[in-house]
Amino acid sequence: MPTTLTITPPGDYVLARDFCSYGYFLLEPNHWEPETGSAGRVLHLEGGAAAAVIDQRPSGQLRARFDRSLDRSEQGEARRQLSRMLGVDVPRSEVEAFHRADPRWKKSGRGRLCRSPTLFEDMIKTVTSCNVAWPSTITMNRRLCEVMGKRSPSGGYAFPTPRRLARAKPMTLRSRCRVGYRDARIVELAKLYVKGRIDEAWLSDPATPGDDVFRFLTSLPGIGPYAAGNIMQLLGRYDRLAIDTESFRHARVVLGMDGTDAQLSKQLAEYYDAFGDHRFRSYWFELWDFYESRKGPAHTWEKHTTGTTFTASQLNK
Protein backbone atom coordinates (compact mmCIF):
# COMPACT_ATOMS: atom_id res chain seq x y z
CA MET A 1 0.00 0.00 0.00
CA PRO A 2 1.65 3.28 -1.08
CA THR A 3 2.31 5.73 1.74
CA THR A 4 0.62 9.11 2.12
CA LEU A 5 2.14 11.61 4.56
CA THR A 6 0.48 14.71 5.96
CA ILE A 7 2.67 17.68 6.81
CA THR A 8 1.34 20.64 8.77
CA PRO A 9 3.10 23.79 7.53
CA PRO A 10 3.17 27.21 9.25
CA GLY A 11 -0.17 29.03 8.98
CA ASP A 12 1.06 31.50 6.34
CA TYR A 13 2.44 28.78 4.04
CA VAL A 14 1.30 28.70 0.40
CA LEU A 15 2.70 25.83 -1.68
CA ALA A 16 2.40 27.52 -5.11
CA ARG A 17 4.12 30.68 -3.88
CA ASP A 18 6.73 29.16 -1.57
CA PHE A 19 7.82 26.25 -3.77
CA CYS A 20 7.89 28.27 -7.01
CA SER A 21 10.21 30.84 -5.47
CA TYR A 22 13.66 29.90 -6.73
CA GLY A 23 15.03 28.46 -9.96
CA TYR A 24 15.74 25.06 -8.43
CA PHE A 25 12.03 24.24 -8.54
CA LEU A 26 12.53 23.86 -12.31
CA LEU A 27 15.53 21.54 -12.03
CA GLU A 28 15.33 17.75 -12.03
CA PRO A 29 14.26 15.83 -10.11
CA ASN A 30 11.86 18.60 -9.05
CA HIS A 31 8.58 19.12 -10.88
CA TRP A 32 5.76 21.58 -10.67
CA GLU A 33 2.41 20.92 -12.31
CA PRO A 34 0.72 24.28 -13.03
CA GLU A 35 -2.56 22.61 -13.96
CA THR A 36 -3.03 20.86 -10.63
CA GLY A 37 -0.89 23.08 -8.40
CA SER A 38 1.12 20.12 -7.20
CA ALA A 39 4.84 19.52 -6.74
CA GLY A 40 6.61 16.31 -7.68
CA ARG A 41 9.89 14.91 -6.52
CA VAL A 42 11.78 11.62 -6.35
CA LEU A 43 13.49 11.26 -2.97
CA HIS A 44 16.42 8.99 -2.20
CA LEU A 45 15.55 7.04 0.95
CA GLU A 46 17.05 4.12 2.86
CA GLY A 47 15.05 1.55 0.88
CA GLY A 48 15.69 3.19 -2.50
CA ALA A 49 14.04 5.88 -4.56
CA ALA A 50 10.45 6.93 -3.95
CA ALA A 51 8.44 9.45 -5.96
CA ALA A 52 6.14 11.89 -4.16
CA VAL A 53 3.36 14.12 -5.42
CA ILE A 54 2.70 16.97 -3.01
CA ASP A 55 -0.38 19.16 -2.93
CA GLN A 56 -1.98 21.54 -0.44
CA ARG A 57 -5.40 20.75 0.97
CA PRO A 58 -8.05 23.44 1.57
CA SER A 59 -7.18 23.13 5.29
CA GLY A 60 -3.65 24.32 4.45
CA GLN A 61 -2.08 20.94 5.20
CA LEU A 62 0.34 19.41 2.73
CA ARG A 63 -0.27 15.92 1.43
CA ALA A 64 2.59 13.85 0.01
CA ARG A 65 1.53 10.72 -1.87
CA PHE A 66 4.33 8.24 -2.59
CA ASP A 67 4.56 5.56 -5.26
CA ARG A 68 5.53 2.90 -2.75
CA SER A 69 5.19 2.02 0.88
CA LEU A 70 7.66 3.70 3.29
CA ASP A 71 8.60 2.20 6.63
CA ARG A 72 8.65 4.33 9.79
CA SER A 73 12.27 5.34 9.46
CA GLU A 74 11.82 6.29 5.79
CA GLN A 75 8.74 8.34 6.66
CA GLY A 76 10.79 10.37 9.14
CA GLU A 77 13.52 10.93 6.57
CA ALA A 78 10.98 11.84 3.86
CA ARG A 79 9.41 14.42 6.19
CA ARG A 80 12.82 15.96 6.93
CA GLN A 81 13.75 16.15 3.24
CA LEU A 82 10.40 17.57 2.14
CA SER A 83 10.38 20.13 4.94
CA ARG A 84 13.75 21.44 3.82
CA MET A 85 12.82 21.45 0.16
CA LEU A 86 9.44 23.15 0.57
CA GLY A 87 10.56 25.68 3.19
CA VAL A 88 8.09 24.30 5.72
CA ASP A 89 10.91 24.47 8.27
CA VAL A 90 10.99 28.28 8.01
CA PRO A 91 8.61 29.52 10.73
CA ARG A 92 6.11 32.30 10.30
CA SER A 93 8.05 34.43 12.82
CA GLU A 94 11.09 34.42 10.53
CA VAL A 95 9.03 35.50 7.53
CA GLU A 96 7.48 38.27 9.64
CA ALA A 97 10.93 39.46 10.69
CA PHE A 98 11.85 39.68 7.02
CA HIS A 99 8.70 41.70 6.30
CA ARG A 100 9.59 44.13 9.09
CA ALA A 101 12.99 44.62 7.44
CA ASP A 102 11.49 44.90 3.95
CA PRO A 103 7.72 45.59 4.00
CA ARG A 104 7.47 45.44 0.20
CA TRP A 105 6.85 41.69 0.42
CA LYS A 106 4.31 41.70 3.22
CA LYS A 107 1.30 41.80 0.92
CA SER A 108 2.40 38.88 -1.26
CA GLY A 109 3.69 37.02 1.79
CA ARG A 110 6.94 36.10 0.07
CA GLY A 111 9.76 35.11 2.37
CA ARG A 112 10.52 31.43 1.83
CA LEU A 113 12.84 30.13 -0.87
CA CYS A 114 12.67 26.69 -2.42
CA ARG A 115 15.77 24.57 -1.89
CA SER A 116 16.84 20.95 -2.24
CA PRO A 117 16.02 18.13 0.19
CA THR A 118 19.73 17.97 1.09
CA LEU A 119 22.62 20.42 1.36
CA PHE A 120 24.68 18.14 -0.88
CA GLU A 121 22.19 18.52 -3.73
CA ASP A 122 22.11 22.29 -3.21
CA MET A 123 25.90 22.38 -3.49
CA ILE A 124 26.03 20.34 -6.69
CA LYS A 125 23.16 22.31 -8.23
CA THR A 126 25.04 25.51 -7.44
CA VAL A 127 28.18 24.16 -9.13
CA THR A 128 26.10 23.27 -12.20
CA SER A 129 24.78 26.83 -12.33
CA CYS A 130 28.22 28.46 -12.47
CA ASN A 131 29.76 29.74 -15.69
CA VAL A 132 26.91 28.43 -17.79
CA ALA A 133 23.59 29.54 -19.26
CA TRP A 134 20.41 28.33 -17.55
CA PRO A 135 19.43 25.78 -20.25
CA SER A 136 22.75 23.99 -19.67
CA THR A 137 22.11 23.86 -15.93
CA ILE A 138 18.77 22.20 -16.72
CA THR A 139 20.50 19.63 -18.94
CA MET A 140 23.23 18.85 -16.41
CA ASN A 141 20.74 18.20 -13.61
CA ARG A 142 18.47 16.11 -15.80
CA ARG A 143 21.35 13.94 -16.95
CA LEU A 144 22.90 13.63 -13.51
CA CYS A 145 19.59 12.17 -12.34
CA GLU A 146 19.08 9.93 -15.37
CA VAL A 147 22.64 8.60 -15.43
CA MET A 148 23.55 8.55 -11.73
CA GLY A 149 20.25 8.57 -9.85
CA LYS A 150 18.18 5.67 -8.53
CA ARG A 151 14.90 4.94 -10.27
CA SER A 152 11.61 5.04 -8.36
CA PRO A 153 8.86 2.42 -8.90
CA SER A 154 6.89 4.86 -11.08
CA GLY A 155 9.90 5.56 -13.29
CA GLY A 156 11.34 8.91 -12.17
CA TYR A 157 14.95 9.34 -11.08
CA ALA A 158 16.31 10.63 -7.79
CA PHE A 159 19.22 13.02 -7.51
CA PRO A 160 22.46 11.05 -7.15
CA THR A 161 23.79 10.48 -3.65
CA PRO A 162 27.22 11.71 -2.48
CA ARG A 163 28.37 8.08 -2.38
CA ARG A 164 27.36 7.49 -5.98
CA LEU A 165 29.02 10.66 -7.29
CA ALA A 166 32.14 10.00 -5.20
CA ARG A 167 32.52 6.69 -7.08
CA ALA A 168 31.84 8.18 -10.52
CA LYS A 169 34.55 8.60 -13.11
CA PRO A 170 34.96 12.29 -14.02
CA MET A 171 34.93 11.36 -17.71
CA THR A 172 31.53 9.71 -17.30
CA LEU A 173 30.10 12.89 -15.80
CA ARG A 174 31.64 14.91 -18.60
CA SER A 175 30.52 12.77 -21.51
CA ARG A 176 27.15 11.50 -20.29
CA CYS A 177 25.99 14.29 -17.99
CA ARG A 178 27.49 17.16 -20.01
CA VAL A 179 28.99 18.84 -16.95
CA GLY A 180 32.17 19.81 -18.83
CA TYR A 181 35.22 20.78 -16.77
CA ARG A 182 33.11 20.62 -13.57
CA ASP A 183 33.49 16.82 -13.67
CA ALA A 184 36.46 16.39 -11.30
CA ARG A 185 35.21 19.17 -9.02
CA ILE A 186 31.86 17.43 -8.56
CA VAL A 187 33.56 14.10 -7.76
CA GLU A 188 35.94 15.79 -5.30
CA LEU A 189 33.05 17.56 -3.58
CA ALA A 190 31.18 14.27 -3.26
CA LYS A 191 34.27 12.57 -1.80
CA LEU A 192 34.63 15.31 0.81
CA TYR A 193 30.97 14.83 1.69
CA VAL A 194 31.35 11.07 2.05
CA LYS A 195 34.42 11.53 4.25
CA GLY A 196 32.40 13.79 6.54
CA ARG A 197 34.54 16.86 5.82
CA ILE A 198 31.47 19.01 5.19
CA ASP A 199 29.79 19.60 8.53
CA GLU A 200 26.25 20.73 7.83
CA ALA A 201 25.44 21.33 11.48
CA TRP A 202 28.43 23.67 11.84
CA LEU A 203 27.62 25.47 8.58
CA SER A 204 23.97 25.96 9.59
CA ASP A 205 24.62 26.92 13.19
CA PRO A 206 23.74 30.62 13.66
CA ALA A 207 26.58 30.77 16.20
CA THR A 208 29.12 30.03 13.44
CA PRO A 209 30.36 33.37 12.07
CA GLY A 210 29.30 34.01 8.47
CA ASP A 211 32.86 34.88 7.49
CA ASP A 212 34.05 31.46 8.68
CA VAL A 213 31.33 29.71 6.66
CA PHE A 214 32.19 31.76 3.59
CA ARG A 215 35.91 31.04 3.97
CA PHE A 216 35.27 27.31 4.34
CA LEU A 217 32.91 27.14 1.36
CA THR A 218 35.30 29.00 -0.95
CA SER A 219 38.01 26.48 -0.02
CA LEU A 220 35.91 23.70 -1.58
CA PRO A 221 36.44 22.57 -5.20
CA GLY A 222 34.27 24.40 -7.72
CA ILE A 223 33.02 26.93 -5.20
CA GLY A 224 34.05 30.57 -5.49
CA PRO A 225 32.56 33.78 -4.08
CA TYR A 226 29.29 33.57 -6.02
CA ALA A 227 28.67 29.89 -5.28
CA ALA A 228 29.55 30.35 -1.60
CA GLY A 229 27.10 33.25 -1.30
CA ASN A 230 24.40 31.19 -2.95
CA ILE A 231 25.03 28.13 -0.77
CA MET A 232 24.86 30.38 2.28
CA GLN A 233 21.34 31.52 1.40
CA LEU A 234 20.44 27.86 0.82
CA LEU A 235 21.72 27.26 4.37
CA GLY A 236 19.31 29.90 5.60
CA ARG A 237 21.96 32.61 5.91
CA TYR A 238 20.52 35.59 4.06
CA ASP A 239 22.93 38.25 5.26
CA ARG A 240 25.11 38.34 2.18
CA LEU A 241 24.56 38.58 -1.57
CA ALA A 242 25.56 36.13 -4.31
CA ILE A 243 26.78 38.42 -7.06
CA ASP A 244 26.80 37.14 -10.65
CA THR A 245 26.10 38.64 -14.06
CA GLU A 246 22.37 38.57 -13.32
CA SER A 247 23.05 40.90 -10.40
CA PHE A 248 24.72 43.38 -12.74
CA ARG A 249 21.85 43.19 -15.22
CA HIS A 250 19.42 43.76 -12.33
CA ALA A 251 21.49 46.71 -11.07
CA ARG A 252 21.44 48.37 -14.49
CA VAL A 253 17.96 47.51 -15.76
CA VAL A 254 15.85 47.54 -12.61
CA LEU A 255 17.78 49.67 -10.12
CA GLY A 256 19.08 52.19 -12.67
CA MET A 257 22.70 51.90 -11.52
CA ASP A 258 25.64 52.57 -13.78
CA GLY A 259 29.38 51.87 -13.92
CA THR A 260 31.84 49.03 -14.18
CA ASP A 261 31.08 45.65 -12.63
CA ALA A 262 33.31 46.53 -9.66
CA GLN A 263 31.46 49.81 -9.18
CA LEU A 264 28.11 48.04 -9.48
CA SER A 265 29.15 45.49 -6.85
CA LYS A 266 29.84 48.33 -4.45
CA GLN A 267 26.57 50.07 -5.23
CA LEU A 268 24.62 46.83 -4.81
CA ALA A 269 26.28 46.19 -1.45
CA GLU A 270 25.35 49.70 -0.27
CA TYR A 271 21.78 49.44 -1.57
CA TYR A 272 21.03 46.07 0.09
CA ASP A 273 22.71 47.07 3.36
CA ALA A 274 19.39 48.61 4.32
CA PHE A 275 17.86 45.12 4.63
CA GLY A 276 20.47 43.87 7.11
CA ASP A 277 20.37 40.14 7.77
CA HIS A 278 17.69 39.70 5.09
CA ARG A 279 19.54 41.35 2.19
CA PHE A 280 19.64 38.25 0.00
CA ARG A 281 15.86 37.78 0.26
CA SER A 282 15.24 41.43 -0.66
CA TYR A 283 17.58 41.07 -3.62
CA TRP A 284 16.14 37.76 -4.72
CA PHE A 285 12.47 38.75 -4.59
CA GLU A 286 13.25 41.89 -6.60
CA LEU A 287 14.86 39.63 -9.21
CA TRP A 288 11.98 37.15 -9.05
CA ASP A 289 9.48 40.00 -9.40
CA PHE A 290 11.25 41.04 -12.60
CA TYR A 291 11.08 37.49 -13.99
CA GLU A 292 7.39 37.26 -13.16
CA SER A 293 6.74 40.65 -14.81
CA ARG A 294 8.16 39.10 -18.00
CA LYS A 295 6.91 35.53 -17.80
CA GLY A 296 3.83 35.65 -15.57
CA PRO A 297 3.52 34.16 -12.07
CA ALA A 298 6.11 31.45 -11.45
CA HIS A 299 3.44 28.90 -10.52
CA THR A 300 2.16 29.10 -14.11
CA TRP A 301 5.54 28.38 -15.72
CA GLU A 302 5.73 25.20 -17.71
CA LYS A 303 9.01 23.44 -17.02
CA HIS A 304 9.72 22.59 -20.66
CA THR A 305 8.67 25.92 -22.18
CA THR A 306 8.81 29.02 -19.96
CA GLY A 307 11.21 27.30 -17.59
CA THR A 308 13.90 27.03 -20.25
CA THR A 309 13.78 30.64 -21.45
CA PHE A 310 15.90 32.30 -18.79
CA THR A 311 18.85 33.19 -20.97
CA ALA A 312 20.67 36.51 -20.80
CA SER A 313 19.70 37.48 -24.35
CA GLN A 314 16.01 36.76 -23.71
CA LEU A 315 15.99 38.75 -20.48
CA ASN A 316 17.80 41.66 -22.10
CA LYS A 317 15.18 41.96 -24.83
Place this chain on the structure above:
DNA sequence: GGTAGACCTGGACGC
Protein backbone atom coordinates in the same frame (compact mmCIF):
# COMPACT_ATOMS: atom_id res chain seq x y z
C1' DG B 1 46.55 41.41 -3.73
C1' DG B 2 45.26 41.89 -8.44
C1' DT B 3 44.67 40.10 -13.10
C1' DA B 4 44.91 37.44 -17.60
C1' DG B 5 43.73 33.40 -19.69
C1' DA B 6 41.98 28.66 -19.82
C1' DC B 7 38.27 25.69 -18.84
C1' DC B 8 33.41 23.46 -21.54
C1' DT B 9 28.90 23.80 -23.33
C1' DG B 10 25.18 25.39 -25.94
C1' DG B 11 22.49 29.49 -27.48
C1' DA B 12 22.64 33.20 -30.79
C1' DC B 13 23.79 34.87 -35.00
C1' DG B 14 25.41 35.31 -39.79
C1' DC B 15 25.78 33.17 -44.03
Place this chain on the structure above:
DNA sequence: GCGTCCAGGTCTACC
Protein backbone atom coordinates in the same frame (compact mmCIF):
# COMPACT_ATOMS: atom_id res chain seq x y z
C1' DG C 1 22.07 23.53 -41.88
C1' DC C 2 26.58 24.79 -40.75
C1' DG C 3 30.34 27.41 -38.71
C1' DT C 4 31.76 30.89 -35.56
C1' DC C 5 31.35 33.74 -31.62
C1' DC C 6 30.43 34.51 -27.02
C1' DA C 7 28.53 34.24 -22.14
C1' DG C 8 29.05 32.30 -17.78
C1' DG C 9 32.16 31.65 -12.48
C1' DT C 10 36.31 29.35 -10.87
C1' DC C 11 41.06 28.24 -10.85
C1' DT C 12 45.93 28.75 -11.72
C1' DA C 13 49.93 31.12 -12.92
C1' DC C 14 52.12 35.15 -12.96
C1' DC C 15 53.29 39.96 -11.81
